[in-house]
Amino acid sequence: MKKSSINQIxxxxxxxxxxxxxxxxxxxxxxxxxxxxxxIGPSGCGKTTLLKSFNRLLEIQDDVKIxxxxxxxxxxxxxxxxxxxxxxxxxxxxxxxxxPLPMSIFENVAYGLRxxxxxxxxxxxxxxxxxxxxxxxxxxxKDRLHDPASRLSVGQQQRLCLARAIAVQPEVLLCDEPxxxxxxxxxxxxxxxxxxxxxxxxxxxxxxxxxxxKRVADYVIFLYFxxxxxxxxxxxxxxxxxxxxxxxxxxxxxx
Amino acid sequence: xxxxxxxxxxxxxxxxxxxxIVIGSLVxxxxxxIINGASSISIEMITQTPTPGNALGGGILNAIxxxxxxxxxxxxxxxxxxxxxxxxxxxxxxxVWFSNFIRFTLDVLWGVPSIVYGIFCLMIMIxxxxxxxxxxxxxxxxxxxIPIITRYMDESIKLVPIGLKESSxxxxxxKFETAVRVVRKQAFPGILAGILxxxxxxxxxxxxxxxxxxxxxxxxxxxxxxxxxLPTMIYNLYSLPSGQPxxxxxxxxxxxxxxxxxxxxxxxxxxxxxxxxx
Amino acid sequence: xRKKLGNMNKRKIRDLIGTxxxxxxxxxxxxLFFLIFILLFYRSALVLENTSIIDIxxxxxxxxxxGQFGLAPIIIGTILVTGIALLIAIPISLLSxxxxxxxxxxxxxxxxxxxxxxxxxxxxxxxxxxxxxxxxPLVKDVIAPLFGVRTTGLCIFTAAVTLAVMVFPIxxxxxxxxxxxxxxALKEASLSVGATxxxxxxxxVFRASSPSILAAILLGFGRAFGETIAINMVVGGIPVMxxxxxxxxxxxxxxxxxxxxxxxxxxxxESALMLVALILFVVVLLFNILGVFILRRAKKxxxx
Numbered sequence: 157m158k159k160s161s162i163n164q165i166x167x168x169x170x171x172x173x174x175x176x177x178x179x180x181x182x183x184x185x186x187x188x189x190x191x192x193x194x195x196i197g198p199s200g201c202g203k204t205t206l207l208k209s210f211n212r213l214l215e216i217q218d219d220v221k222i223x224x225x226x227x228x229x230x231x232x233x234x235x236x237x238x239x240x241x242x243x244x245x246x247x248x249x250x251x252x253x254x255x256p257l258p259m260s261i262f263e264n265v266a267y268g269l270r271x272x273x274x275x276x277x278x279x280x281x282x283x284x285x286x287x288x289x290x291x292x293x294x295x296x297x298k299d300r301l302h303d304p305a306s307r308l309s310v311g312q313q314q315r316l317c318l319a320r321a322i323a324v325q326p327e328v329l330l331c332d333e334p335x336x337x338x339x340x341x342x343x344x345x346x347x348x349x350x351x352x353x354x355x356x357x358x359x360x361x362x363x364x365x366x367x368x369x370k371r372v373a374d375y376v377i378f379l380y381f382x383x384x385x386x387x388x389x390x391x392x393x394x395x396x397x398x399x400x401x402x403x404x405x406x407x408x409x410x411x
Numbered sequence: 412x413x414x415x416x417x418x419x420x421x422x423x424x425x426x427x428x429x430x431x432i433v434i435g436s437l438v439x440x441x442x443x444x445i446i447n448g449a450s451s452i453s454i455e456m457i458t459q460t461p462t463p464g465n466a467l468g469g470g471i472l473n474a475i476x477x478x479x480x481x482x483x484x485x486x487x488x489x490x491x492x493x494x495x496x497x498x499x500x501x502x503x504x505x506x507v508w509f510s511n512f513i514r515f516t517l518d519v520l521w522g523v524p525s526i527v528y529g530i531f532c533l534m535i536m537i538x539x540x541x542x543x544x545x546x547x548x549x550x551x552x553x554x555x556x557i558p559i560i561t562r563y564m565d566e567s568i569k570l571v572p573i574g575l576k577e578s579s580x581x582x583x584x585x586k587f588e589t590a591v592r593v594v595r596k597q598a599f600p601g602i603l604a605g606i607l608x609x610x611x612x613x614x615x616x617x618x619x620x621x622x623x624x625x626x627x628x629x630x631x632x633x634x635x636x637x638x639x640x641l642p643t644m645i646y647n648l649y650s651l652p653s654g655q656p657x658x659x660x661x662x663x664x665x666x667x668x669x670x671x672x673x674x675x676x677x678x679x680x681x682x683x684x685x686x687x688x689x
Numbered sequence: 690x691r692k693k694l695g696n697m698n699k700r701k702i703r704d705l706i707g708t709x710x711x712x713x714x715x716x717x718x719x720x721l722f723f724l725i726f727i728l729l730f731y732r733s734a735l736v737l738e739n740t741s742i743i744d745i746x747x748x749x750x751x752x753x754x755x756g757q758f759g760l761a762p763i764i765i766g767t768i769l770v771t772g773i774a775l776l777i778a779i780p781i782s783l784l785s786x787x788x789x790x791x792x793x794x795x796x797x798x799x800x801x802x803x804x805x806x807x808x809x810x811x812x813x814x815x816x817x818x819x820x821x822x823x824x825x826p827l828v829k830d831v832i833a834p835l836f837g838v839r840t841t842g843l844c845i846f847t848a849a850v851t852l853a854v855m856v857f858p859i860x861x862x863x864x865x866x867x868x869x870x871x872x873x874a875l876k877e878a879s880l881s882v883g884a885t886x887x888x889x890x891x892x893x894v895f896r897a898s899s900p901s902i903l904a905a906i907l908l909g910f911g912r913a914f915g916e917t918i919a920i921n922m923v924v925g926g927i928p929v930m931x932x933x934x935x936x937x938x939x940x941x942x943x944x945x946x947x948x949x950x951x952x953x954x955x956x957x958x959e960s961a962l963m964l965v966a967l968i969l970f971v972v973v974l975l976f977n978i979l980g981v982f983i984l985r986r987a988k989k990x991x992x993x
Contacts, residue, residue, distance in 0.1 A: 218794075218795040320878070419885050424889055429781040430789070434804065439819065444818070522911035524914070527725065527969055530945060576898075616812065650922075658818060
């Protein structure tokens with residue numbers, strides 16, 4: 157068992173370049189386990205890029221160069237010889253806009269399960285039900301599990317994506333501005349869910365709304381032009397920022 | 412290696428093989444045409460018409476000119492009719508059910524084998540008491556090209572943002588002015604690609620002009636003369652050993668024309684995007 | 690005071706004329722559609738008066754001199770040629786399309802796509818010529834002996850392979866286009882639950898683009914089914930029931946091209962060929978209707 161004080165993810169001298177244009181510059185951060193870490197910063201500062209480098213999703217894009225180390229549970233996942241799908245399985249991704257897979261609601265959640273374990277039908281159904289209950293979607297969809305997922309509302313789709321992610325029992329949830337495409341009520345639901353889920357998962361939340369970060373974060377990382385300006389526990393960060401740029405950002409002078 | 416990665420590796424291998432087959436077939440086609448064509452092409456071949464009384468002597472100038480005289484007017488006609496239809500299929504002009512019906516008929520017409528256009532025009536030709544001629548050939552090719560050009564233009568016109576049209580209307584433009592001045596300009600790269608595609612299809616098609624344009628050793632003097640064309644010349648001569656040099660030369664020129672059209676459409680598509688609002 | 694702009698009346702008239710010209714063009718397209726159908730039907734009435742449609746479709750003797758117009762061997766030939774061609778073309782094209790869209794490095798992708806476009810533009814008569822020069826001897830000397838068969842090389846198999854190569858670029862370019870149009874976030878969603886790339890392709894990419902794949906295959910079918918000249922050059926052109934794929938045969942479209950010279954000599958044969966053209970037209974029509982229905986259903990179901 158790992159203690160909660162242990163760092164789940166650390167990066168050492170992480171650099172990312174797109175088409176020879178640096179996006180992430182020499183980043184050294186530590187993300188604590190079983191807490192909610194918010195990555196904040198103005199748009200275009202590399203938040204999403206940083207997030208996607210954690211589960212090596214950047215590699216599917218063209219002309220990307222990544223150097224440095226990303227240490228997850230004490231293992232450098234950037235070194236050669238790793239089975240990348242296994243790394244990704246450890247980290248669920250929730251994207252800005254919900255992208256349900258082109259299948260039924262049930263199959264969306266069962267998708268990862270079917271890939272990883274050859275479960276029998278009963279276990280599979282129980283697992284799917286559990287995950288849908290976990291995200292509070294079960295009561296809304298239990299009568300139409302086999303409808304196309306695209307018929308759900310956007311907020312429901314986002315919760316479905318969350319259920320799909322936790323179905324494969326990840327350790328980390330990577331959330332890329334998961335509420336930015338949602339109406340306020342659906343956004344609130346997702347926020348509450350994330351707070352609930354951080355008991356069992358390490359949650360990393362990319363957000364560009366400061367207020368959201370203040371509401372939910374335990375630990376904050378401030379990115380600006382691809383560099384980490386400041387990182388630390390949330391109270392300290394918001395109440396007593398050390399860096400002048402952080403102060404400026406918090407007071408809305410730069411965005 | 413587990414089952415999952417093994418499956419991926421096997422399929423990756425199959426993909427590579429498939430790509431090699433496709434590229435290989437392209438290489439074989441170009442290799443055959445260029446090697447055979449280069450050995451049979453000469454200045455006389457492309458500057459002379461067949462020697463009188465001997466279809467196998469002389470050159471293939473009659474077919475080159477014939478092909479251009481068939482395909483260029485046909486493409487022009489098809490383009491003129493096609494742009495009208497494509498602009499008319501916009502929501503402002505027609506109800507959706509009707510435009511969808513027209514799109515469906517165009518799709519069917521696109522799929523109709525060119526030989527059917529050939530035989531259709533032949534039927535009309537006989538009915539009107541005409542013989543095989545340049546004119547009927549042009550008509551057959553025009554009919555063949557209309558669905559291609561129109562559907563291509565239509566697809567690119569569909570992509571014109573509604574806001575662009577709205578801003579034109581709010582300046583007081585009529586529907587027709589908006590269609591012809593704004594929409595046409597915005598969709599121009601797609602329209603051009605459609606025209607070039609139609610031209611490529613028209614200049615290479617043999618089945619539709621086989622009976623309608625006929626065969627002649629001379630360059631046609633009027634619309635009512637029958638004429639040779641590159642594709643029909645290949646079709647008529649490929650199996651005769653003494654006619655093969657001409658068939659090879661014709662195939663070589665045809666392939667070059669197609670290649671030029673393809674390159675041209677790439678260059679033009681780049682150049683003409685400058686007025687396009689993204 | 691600024692000058693008043695434009696003459697509204699003049700513009701209105703121009704608008705009226707232009708719009709109506711466009712309407713005429715549009716009507717022309719649909720009239721053409723019906724005109725082809727009606728004229729072909731009208732001209733094939735003669736042979737249908739003499740022989741019933743059942744007899745024509747299922748009788749196996751094509752002998753115009755005796756007034757026998759059995760299309761069965763030609764229909765079988767068409768089905769064989771088109772079927773084999775698609776059996777070869779569909780897997781190869783789909784696999785290539787996945788490779789180009791998903792696996793190939795950007796540089797290679799940028800290089801391959803223009804090649805595919807060029808391949809799509811090569812006229813069918815050039816395909817025919819190359820098949821005649823390359824494939825016919827290959828089938829005669831290498832492939833048929835492998836199966837212990839003797840053939841001239843002008844046979845159904847050769848025609849099918851030629852067609853398959855002609856269909857490649859159609860299916861590939863449409864599929865690559867639709868694979869590339871799938872939002873990258875959808876692939877990320879699948880990858881981030883730990884699916885491999887191939888699993889993502891198999892279960893998500895294929896599914897999300899299934900309407901376009903179907904449309905591509907239907908278009909490929911249309912091209913294969915209606916191809917005339919290239920087949921005519923390599924299929925052998927003998928309208929008898931083929932006993933193996935290495936036997937010469939005949940297809941519907943190719944039959945018209947073969948017999949056009951004799952078209953006007955025997956009125957009954959002319960009418961029979963019109964019937965063949967009508968069959969081609971109707972099959973293309975039916976497949977288009979089928980395509981519309983399938984696409985509509987697929988799109989409704991998954992909204993992609």
